Every structure is written in C-alpha cells, then in structure tokens.
Amino acid sequence: DAGVTQSPTHLIKTRGQQVTLRCSPISGHKSVSWYQQVLGQGPQFIFQYYEKEERGRGNFPDRFSARQFPNYSSELNVNALLLGDSALYLCASSQGGFTTEAFFGQGTRLTVV
Amino acid sequence: QKEVEQNSGPLSVPEGAIASLNCTYSDRGSQSFFWYRQYSGKSPELIMSIYSNGDKEDGRFTAQLNKASQYVSLLIRDSQPSDSATYLCAVSSNDYKLSFGAGTTVTVRA
Numbered sequence: 516d517a518g519v520t521q522s523p524t525h526l527i528k529t530r531g532q533q534v535t536l537r538c539s540p541i542s543g544h545k546s547v548s549w550y551q552q553v554l555g556q557g558p559q560f561i562f563q564y565y566e567k568e569e570r571g572r573g574n575f576p577d578r579f580s581a582r583q584f585p586n587y588s589s590e591l592n593v594n595a596l597l598l599g600d601s602a603l604y605l606c607a608s609s610q611g612g613f614t615t616e617a618f619f620g621q622g623t624r625l626t627v628v
Numbered sequence: 629q630k631e632v633e634q635n636s637g638p639l640s641v642p643e644g645a646i647a648s649l650n651c652t653y654s655d656r657g658s659q660s661f662f663w664y665r666q667y668s669g670k671s672p673e674l675i676m677s678i679y680s681n682g683d684k685e686d687g688r689f690t691a692q693l694n695k696a697s698q699y700v701s702l703l704i705r706d707s708q709p710s711d712s713a714t715y716l717c718a719v720s721s722n723d724y725k726l727s728f729g730a731g732t733t734v735t736v737r738a
Contacts, residue, residue, distance in 0.1 A: 619673070
C-alpha cells in the first residue's frame with residue numbers, strides 16, 4: 516500500500532512568489548490536513564479537509580489556502596511568500612477527523628530566499 | 629499557556645535503559661492522544677495512540693494516560709541507538725486538529 520505522497524520534496528522560492536504543494540492521501544482515506552513545522556518546534560496546524568470540505572483552519576494568514584479534489588488529493592497554496600514561510604510542510608492523511616490516527620507524508624522542504 | 633507541553637530535553641540514556649517521556653495538555657476535553665517519532669530531517673512517524681486512561685503496550689513502547697491529571701507519557705524499554713530521535717506528543721480535542729508539543733530529543737548512547 517502506498518503511503519502519503521507529497522510533491523515536491525524540496526523547493527526554493529523567492530520572496531513574493533507563490534507556491535503550490537501537493538499531497539495524495541493513503542488509499543481509502545478521505546481526510547487531508549496540512550501542517551507547518553519550523554526547526555525546533557512541533558508541527559502547527561494549517562488546514563483540514565474532509566470530503567472536499569474545509570473542516571478547520573489554524574492561525575495562519577489568508578495568504579495560505581488549500582483545496583481537496585474529488586480523488587481526495589489536496590493542494591496547499593501560499594501567496595506572497597515571506598522569509599518566515601521557510602519550513603517543512605507536512606500533509607497528514609486519516610480516515611476521518613482526528614479521533615482516528617493520522618499518518619504523515621515525507622514533507623516538502625520550502626526555502627524562501 | 630501552551631496547549632501541549634513536553635519535558636525539555638535533550639534526554640540521554642544508555643543503551644538498554646528505559647527512556648521516560650512526559651507530556652501535559654491544557655484542554656480537559658481532549659479525547660485522543662498520540663506519540664510520533666521524528667528522525668532528523670524526516671517527517672513524524674506514528675508510534676502509539678491512546679484514548680482511555682491506563683497503559684497501552686506495543687513492543688518496547690508503553691503509553692500511559694491520566695485524563696484527570698491531563699498527563700500522557702511514553703516509556704521506551706530496552707532503549708536502542710535506533711531510538712535516538714525527537715518524540716512528539718500530539719493531542720486532539722475535536723475532529724480536525726492535532727496540537728503538538730515541541731518535542732523531546734532522545735539520544736541513546738552505546
């Protein structure tokens with residue numbers, strides 16, 4: 516069984532640019548969540564999507580947006596990149612909600628220069 | 629007050645010893661509790677989940693939950709060098725969000 520797959524694995528962008536990160540959940544999982552992890556900290560919740568609907572949003576600016584497609588894959592978009600957006604972006608897949616176990620992809624390392 | 633707090637590390641233990649990791653949480657309505665292991669430069673890997681008070685054992689790992697004290701712990705028995713990693717405590721109080729602690733870095737010395 517394929518696990519959670521994210522692309523790309525590494526990305527370098529310039530301040531002010533826009534970036535799109537992609538995630539495919541585990542087969543059969545309908546929920547995808549996005550997290551940001553900066554060095555030395557635990558992951559911070561950005562969004563959760565379940566059955567293509569946004570169920571929750573963390574304390575992130577409107578420059579961050581996401582969507583989920585009919586095949587349950589998801590994209591995270593970040594506009595007007597700032598140096599502080601440099602982080603590991605993690606996608607988590609679960610069957611539904613977080614009362615069930617969540618499994619992370621390998622992450623996308625974003626560097627903003 | 630942070631939602632999830634973990635004991636500050638790093639924690640260094642000799643090979644074969646027990647590593648004890650602690651976590652407290654602020655939301656008394658929390659329902660689900662998880663431990664993740666994260667190797668340097670990698671993503672978090674789920675190693676334990678616990679939902680009710682008491683102990684849960686899986687191989688060399690034991691998770692303990694005390695909802696009255698808002699406390700979760702992880703014991704790693706017979707610690708191996710391969711257990712050297714950062715351990716993240718995660719708590720869920722609703723259907724959509726995991727709240728993580730900052731992690732405790734464990735080093736197992738041979």
